[in-house]
Amino acid sequence: MQTRTPITVITGPLGSGKTTLLRHIIDTVSRKIAILMNEFGEISIDAKIIQGKNVEMADLGGGCVCCSLVGEFEAAVNEIIDTVDPDHIVVETTGVAEPDALAFDIQESLPNVRLDGVVTLIDADAMVKYPSVGHTMRMQIEAADTLILNKVDLVSESELNAIAQKLHSLNAVASILHTQRGKVDTDLLFGITRERVEAQPHHVHQPEFESFSYTSSATFDRQCFEEFADTLAGADVYRAKGFIRFPEGIYLFNFVAGRWDFEPFEQEGTELVFIGKQVSQRKEEILGRLNLCEQ
Template sequence: MTERTPLTVVTGPLGSGKTTLLRHILNVMPRKLAILMNEFGEIAIDTKILQGKNVEMADLGGGCVCCSLLGEFEAAVDEIIATVNPDQIIVETTGVAEPDALVFDIQESLPQVRLDGVVTVMDADGLVAYPQIGHTSRIQIESADLILLNKVDLVTETELETVIHKLQSFNQVAFIVRTVRCQVDLDLLFGIARERLQPAPHHQHQLEVESFSYTAQSVYNRACFETFADSMNSTIYRAKGFIQFPEGTHLFNFVAGRWDLELFDAPATELVFIGKQVRQFQSNICDRLQACERSSGE
């Protein structure tokens, strides 16, 4: 009997730290790895962040892997196994995906792989700021074999205990690991192989979540951009991408009011904004970004 390729699903809400986890895995994992990424937004920012690493990548953009892209997902898995034959496959879902549908499809339609586990990344700081657990986040928690409770350095111990109790109320089986920037022992991530029988799911998507992208070749005034980031509209829950400053291009990460910049080699400014009905603010956001462009005389 041909040995099946282990497949790990990495899921979690927007901005919880899924791509940060993948960057950590790629830095320390010696085995041959393939990653399938499903991003929310027109520009595959996360894929570009991981490019150049010693890994085979496939981008499942333009929809949600848990429903509209299931056919593409199955085809991508078939192609990766046939051409690369990796030791491990990781699927990173978009933050609005419900992994139970993906797990069901893996069981029903992909006999050449075995589900090694579902790893759900949760944002401790986000759960304190937004304590209400929505339908999709609840499914992500309930589906988990392992929960990485990320950004624990941003909350108090009392807040952390409250968050852990809430997670355990949805899932009493999953082991909860506290992390900062998703630094975790890989022995905890892989080799879970918990037997499960996933019933066919009933889907309810967060249809109010929208995204738009902004691209430019301009160089931006950093102080102006930081003021823009500090005052970003509260309907924007997640923003990410690359922004060019005189001192170099930076990776921009914004989640629920917190943001940071990291020096990163990218050729142009590319930003994605995600939030509830965010497109109605697109014109204002683009105008404010353009106001931060440096003139040639500066």
């Protein structure tokens, strides 16, 4: 009897730390892992962050993996198994994906794999700033076998306890792991051996967010860009990510829920993705202010 390849689904809201967790997994797990990534936005920023690591990847860009890319997902999984034969497959869904349909698809349509578990990341700081749990986030929490409460260093102990209680009220079965920058014991993520049978979902996916992208070969003034980043929340941007070129080099830029940071990164030029509710209506305004930072 052929052994089925275990597959772990990593999900969670925009900016919760999914790609950061993937980087930690790649750096610490010795097994052969294949990664499938489904991004929100025209430019595959997350895939470029992971590239260069000793890992096989398939990029499922351009939509929600729970709906429009189900067929492509199945084909990608089968191709990876045929060509790479990994010990484990990890799927990172877009932040607007509802993982129940994906779990059902794995269960019903991929007999050569088994769903090992669904891991959902939650941004503790964002939960404090935006305490309302929307439909998609609720689905992500309810689907989880393991909940990773990330960025716990950014909230108080009382806030952390309140968040944990809220998560437990939505999913009383999943274990809750507290972490900073996705640094969790990977032995707690794999080997879950999910026992739940997934019922066929009947949701109609209605994306809450939209995005636009920006590329440039210009060099940007760092102080001007930092001031620009401080204004993004007021421009209806919930999430922004990508690479920005300053005189001293290129940096990975991460913005979520009004908080942002830089990390030195080897990349060819400036590529940015902006995500938010009705954010396309502010595109000209946002890019106009960004262009003022060109040197």
